[in-house]
Amino acid sequence: MSEPIIKLENIWKVYQLGKIELIALKNINLEIRPGAFLSIMGPSGSGKSTLLNLIGCLDFPTKGKLFLKGKEISSLSENQLAQLRGKTIGFIFQEFNLLSHLNALENVMLPMTFQGASLKEREKRAKELLMAVGLEKRISHQPSELSGGERQRVAIARAFANNPELVIADEPTGNLDSSTGKKIMEILVDFHQKEGKTVVVVTHDSNIASYSQEIVNIIDGEVVHNHQAASKVLWKT
């Protein structure tokens, strides 16, 4: 079996709020293997965003070990971690999180800039990605000139810019109407199927979760259920 991209080993996350200790995650064990399409589900406050931040290596656990491509992240320097994260993981956020003063093309090019790619390379790849998400006519538009769905498509293109093995989406359809949300999910599934990307989606919407192969349910910081999705909407077997 291939090496997991992300491995969580007995992970605890505890927040210290004044004198009160808030346990956000309790003893989580999880592996994300290449090619998986996984949903993390749970009500708000269940710890799913905290778990996502750890899977995305944006945060460090209070206890336990977190491995990114077999390397324990606490052993890496901040710069090394940023570099490895930028190369391995792409992010899609609920609020799109595009940089407002850069146009669509520049937003997609930015992750490649941080990896040191040449201008030519960046432009070529960014245009290809924008075309893949159907925004070839919008490349020079600022985020403020794009609709919510279009912004999220730019964000998806950006997430795939460095050709990462893993893409993490935090409520990717949360700010979109259901038909636009469906299109966004279709694009994600498409990337997963055509390019074999590993996708982790955080959602509280079971419709969205039904796109995935595997669902992790989390309640009060604990994984309560880890099962194969019962019905797959778009899954072609």
Add this chain to the structure above:
Amino acid sequence: MENLKEYFKIATRNLQTRSLRSWLTILGIIIGVFLIISLLSLSQGLKKTITQQLRSLGSETIFIMPGDFSNPMSMFMSGSKLDKEDIDVIKRTRGIESILTMAYQSLITRYGEEGKSILIEGLSWEEGREILEKFQGWTLKEGRWPIPGQREVVIGKQVETEVFKKPVKIDSEITIKGKKFKVVGILNSLGSKQDDTSIVLDLPIYQNLTREKRGTAQSAMVKVREGSDVNKVAEDIKENLKATRKRRAGTDVADFSVITSEKMGEIAGSILMLIQVAVFAFASIAIIVGGIGIMNTMFTSVRERTREIGIMKAIGATNNAVLAIFLMEAGIIGFGGGIGGTILGILAAKLLEAYSRINPIFYLNSSVTPGLILFGLFFSFFVGSLAGFFPARKAATLKPVEALRRYE
């Protein structure tokens, strides 16, 4: 390298999106650099002019002036004069080659229909012309020197064209205090406005005109014989003058100053140094205030863009990349302000210089050296980067997850 170019692009884009604030911050630096460049170039120009004038005196010159040199006001205000006996005492001092005695005051001078108050200088032509020509560098642009004892004058360069509406010509007549004089010569510029706007005549004639006692003088300039010790001669003159004063008035309080040209250069040099240090200090304060402005703007920017920093870090920006972007923004503000301030500073100094040439109050030279320009640019860039360092470090060390959690 490629990366730095990209970061630079991002930094300029960030500044553009906050253009009003960026420009206001740049303005703070512009003012500081403007002050440094304009004031330093003018004070350097002043130093150059004064040093040149002092150098033209040569090292073997001694000045004797009424009043106390360490208290300049007393020199201008005191009515004391060198009388005939004083001058004789100076002349008798060993080691003296020649002496130029002088008296001056502003008198109403008429040319044609026009009357002006002009500084009239009486100089002892017979004895002193050598000093004027050889050591003070007086040369004639036109005409000849006046014959001692004749009612003839030479006029400063600006008297010819700028003081009166009608240009003053050689052989024309000029009326000073009701008496007529013939203009026989026009001087070349002597490098100071005061000299160039004055009229010079023989000292005895001057004294007739002003009804001052013959043989007296307001000040004297002495040329020391070659091989004599200038300081020793100056000391002797001082002692001799003191002795006559004591004999005459019973007091040995010196109401005159005896200064060698070297000493004068030292005093002028130290005053100029002081001026430059003061100018530099004040202008530096202005730049530092500008720097604090940069720091303020950058801290505000980091606060506002916390989420943006979080996004950049999430998509792979290293701490160094974020640090570089923010440092560049601060550096651009500093350097931009430096360029603007340097250009405006040079412009202001040159304008002042031009203005002083048109308006006969004083000559003002500005000296803009490449060193000064480089200094202005580097200093502003340095202050900008330094002021930007702490905000940039704050931005760079933000934890991505915390930065992302904060909403704009």
